[in-house]
Amino acid sequence: MKRKDIFNILFWIFLIIGIILLIWYIFGNSPTELGITLTFLLMLMFKMWAISDDLKDFKYETKFSFHKVKEDANIIKDKLERIKRA
Secondary structure (H helix, E strand, O other), X not given: OOHHHHXXXXXXXXXXXXXHHHHHHHOOOOOOHHXXXXXXXXXXXXXXXXXXXXXXXXXXXHHHHHHHHHHHHHXXXXXXXXXXXX
């Protein structure tokens, strides 16, 4: 299992726990506001961590694609030079 998948699973777990705690708080005899807040902060932290991993992957793909564009431009340039010589 990838690290990103684990973070997404943890995000959903903390979201469900947060919603349960929030409903519990609304109907009384509940945990403190700090407990609810920490649950939602952990949820946001795991989601941001997963998004950060996605951005790292995207950066690598973008860098790789620009490298391919440069190679294609060099191929076109070589072909144009061959046509000019002929």
